[in-house]
Amino acid sequence: MKLATYRNHTRDGQLMVVSRDLSQALAVPHIATSLQAALDDWSRCEPALQEVYAALNQGTVNAAVSFDQSACHSPLPRAYQWADGSAYLNHVELVRKARGAEVPASFYQDPLMYQGGSDTFLPPHADIPLADVSWGLDFEGEVAVITDDVPLGSQAGDCATHIRLLMLVNDVTLRNLIPAELAKGFGFFQSKPATAFSPVAVTPDELGQAWQDSKVHLPLRVEYNGKLYGQPQCGVEMQFNFAQLVAHVAKTRALAAGSIVGSGTISNHDRATGSCCLAEQRMIEIIEQGAPVTPFMQPGDQVRIEMLDAAGHSIFGRIDQKVIAHD
Known part of the structure; x- marks a missing residue:
């Protein structure tokens, strides 16, 4: 459905x-x-x-x-919960490698997650307002699930049954605000403005065999300024599946129906699949060339995020957003 x-x-x-x-x-x-x-x-x-x-x-x-x-607005224009993980550790590994740091062993057993703002989301075809280009605006292509009521302490096996719908995500990020925020020890806030979700949310059965082990086994297609930027596979290198991510949230709190849990930026070790965010490409440039070349988004730039089925038909519709200057 x-x-x-x-x-x-x-x-x-x-x-x-x-x-x-x-x-x-x-x-x-x-x-x-x-x-x-x-x-x-x-x-x-x-x-x-x-x-x-x-x-x-x-x-x-x-x-x-x-x-x-x-x-369309995002399927849920506002939500009781928006918790975003980082299940694709290739993305984390690249960021760490670019600054000469190792990935802690705990990252492979315990998901990274932050709590995003959920009082208002952007419509999937709405402009992204940017007040200051120095903040480093970036897109992030992801997949997310919507749950029903999830009891406190639910385990991953039970959490799989609480996943009601799936959506695509543009987790808008202001990269240059992140370092100062993380240095405070309280995590993301100003660096994570309003998120956008796909026009359509679908029940897992709509994906057929592409929905297995609480993962989506299809590529996510990202176009940037009219050109294909990346189409990494969502299922092959997801360290934590959606049931595990939901269980991570439910460890210390119950989730209300309408809670959204995200996968984090889709990322593959195979660089031929491209990237779902600008930051990842910049990290590769730092590793290979010593400095980033790819700029962050500017007013007028456009990102499109979509997922196609095996026959080439759009499943969720398309996130299609342009950046505009905001006073």
């Missing part, structure tokens, strides 16, 4: 059921007005939403409208 949220001048938007081919959509206020409302009552709403989804795919819904990705 595929779900989206249209902007409608309310904080949580209007829930839309979207056809598999992303051509048709239907509002379902008789089932749930928003995605959060559906997640709050998933056992009741999910079967009804599936019925609408089946009818959309069969072309038997007369009230359906053409699906407009530009009308």
Whole structure:
């Protein structure tokens, strides 16, 4: 099943059921007005939403409208929780190697994770405002899951059953603000502005065989300024799967329905697959050339993030964002 949220001048938007081919959509206020409302009552709403989804795919819904990705907000315009991991340790290894540091052994057994701002997200086709180019604006292509209620202390095996939906992510980052923030010992804050998610969230079964072991086994495609920048495989080098990441969050707290947990930047050891962020390419340049060459984003730059199925069809729709100067 595929779900989206249209902007409608309310904080949580209007829930839309979207056809598999992303051509048709239907509002379902008789089932749930928003995605959060559906997640709050998933056992009741999910079967009804599936019925609408089946009818959309069969072309038997007369009230359906053409699906407009530009009308979408992120599937959850705001969320109770946004916790982002760093499950692809090749990314961490490159960053550490560039500054001559080893990766601590604990990183391979215990996930890295930070708590992002979740009170407001960017729509997937919204501009990214940048007040100061010296802050080092970067995109980060990721995958994320949305959970239902996860009890405190849930183990990874149980957490897999609490994953309800998947989305793509642009985890917008201000790289040059990170060092000073981390030096304070309290982690990211100003360096992590509003995040954007894909137009569509999908249930895991939509991925078929590409969803195994709580991982997505497909490449994530990132285009930067009209050119392919990277398409690393999401499943091959994910140190911690999504069930393990959710369990990491649940170790000391319960998760409310509508909590979002991210994978961190998709990254492969095979450099031929490219990168999902500018920082990774800059780290490679430091390692190989002694200094970075690739600049961070400037007003006018554009990033597109998308995932295609084996037949070349878009699964989640496309994140498509430009940078604008913000006073």
